[in-house]
Every structure is written in C-alpha cells, then in structure tokens.
Amino acid sequence: MNLATALLVIVVIVYAMVRRFLGEPLSARRLILLPLLLSAYGVYQVAQTDLVHRGADLTALFLGGVLAIAGGALRGRTVRVFVRDGHVWYRYTWATIAVWGGLIALRLGQAAAAVAIGADRPVLTASLVLSLGLSFLGEGAVVGPRAMATGAPFAPRRRERVVAGR
Template identity: 35%
Template structure:
C-alpha cells in the first residue's frame, strides 16, 4: 500500500474508534474484537518498508519502542473506559475524559518517536503506525473484555449515553 493509503486507513480507523468509544454502547464479550487489529496488523506487516533497511538497528529499535509504548497505552486506555451492568444484565461501556487523555498521550508519544527517528534520518513508514494502532486496539479490547468478565460492575437502571 502507498503511504497515502496507509495514512487514510489509519485516520479512518482512529476516527471510527474514538467516535465509538465516546458513546455508551453495549459490550459484547463474545464478539470478534481481534478481527480489526488482525487486519491492520497483516496490512502493516506486509509492507517491506516497515523497517528502514539503511538504518536497520535504529529503525527496529524505534519500532520496538513504539510497540512497547502502545502496549502500555492500550492497557491504560482499557482501564479508562467506564463499565457498568444494565438492569437486564448486559454490560455497557463508555469512554471518559481519561480515555481522551490516553489518546492524546499516545499521539504525543508517537510524535516524539517520529521526531527522534527524523532527527536520526530514519525513514518511518505509515505501516509502523498502523501496526502500533493494531496492537493498541487489541490490548485495549483484551483489557476491557477481561474487566467486564472479572470485575463486579455497578448496576444502573438504564444505559444512558
């Protein structure tokens, strides 16, 4: 895929995910939450420019640092989501102000890593960002689903947005 297509896909996924996270929605713990991250990950890993072959060690190090950062941010993001149980027993989720802060933090970290790479003249493909997004979405979904299954959730009369 071209860099422009990668950027468009990344922006579209981010807008969709953030928009959905800020609305109250019924959480389906049996849903295939791993499907979108899997698709994004496969698309990213198919890119031969994922690692800059002129600066292999530095490029791989930046990618590894990025993936560690998104692992942490995905976990933080999963813990910022408010969960509750409706009167019918269904689990509902909604992002909070802390969720927005987690997104801002993730973007700041990504910009910082991109700046470090640019200062070192390392070519950074959009597929690295897509791979990071895939990992972050997967970790966030794992955390939210784990919390929904193992935590005693407060009950509310109705799921209010």
C-alpha cells in the same frame, strides 16, 4: 507519508472514539479479532517496505510497539465497563479521550526521535496501522478481564441480536 495509510488510521481512530464515547455493547470480536486484523495488516505493510533491515528501523518498530501496547493498556484503564440489557457494554470517558491525545503526541515524538537516530520514514509510516492494532490489543487486555469480571456475557454478534429480536 502515505496518504492512504494516514487517512485509514485517522478514520479508524475517529470512528472508534465516537462509537465508544457514546457507549456500545462489547463483543469479543471487537475486543480481539479487529485489533488482531489491524495488527496483521500493519505487519504486512511494514514487510512491504523492504527497508526493515537496519538497527534503527528495528529499534523504532520495537519501541513503537511497546509504547502502543502500554498506551492501549493505560487507555483501557480509563474505559467504563458496565452491564446493560443483560450484556457487557463499554464507554470511553473524557479521561480516555485525554489519553488518546497524549498517545498521539507521544507517537509523533517517538517518530521524530526514530528519524533522528536514522530510521526510515517509510517504515515509520507503514507501522502506523500496526501501532494502532497493538494499541487496541493493549486496551482489550485491560478491558477484557474487567468485562468478564462483571459476570455478564459479551454482546452477541449483530446478526444474532436481530434473529433473537424477532
């Protein structure tokens, strides 16, 4: 297993969980751009393995992607969305943390099943970042419409908040 990839995934998950559990302003950038960048980097990592040519690898990647998106959407249903200081905020709940735990266990089980059907471990390792990005996209697909339904604007970018605060 690529230690750098595993550490990157762990750091991103812990960072997101802590910040979002405490509650933070919701920006469109955080909801869409960052998950897209993670997903794109994950696709790049998978492509670098030069091993994705067998049915088992493609099946594992496809099923892993579907599980990531669906799991993110499920997780998004547990996120609290509210208006504070005139902008949309969001906050993870204990249920969100429980869903994270379940999704991590599901990912481990999916990886074990993929290896059992003949998928290559390097492909599965490389797909960790892709799965994380897709999971955040699934979450955003549920949280975004709920945020827009509040009628409040998304939070401005940090630079815009500083300038407006002067």
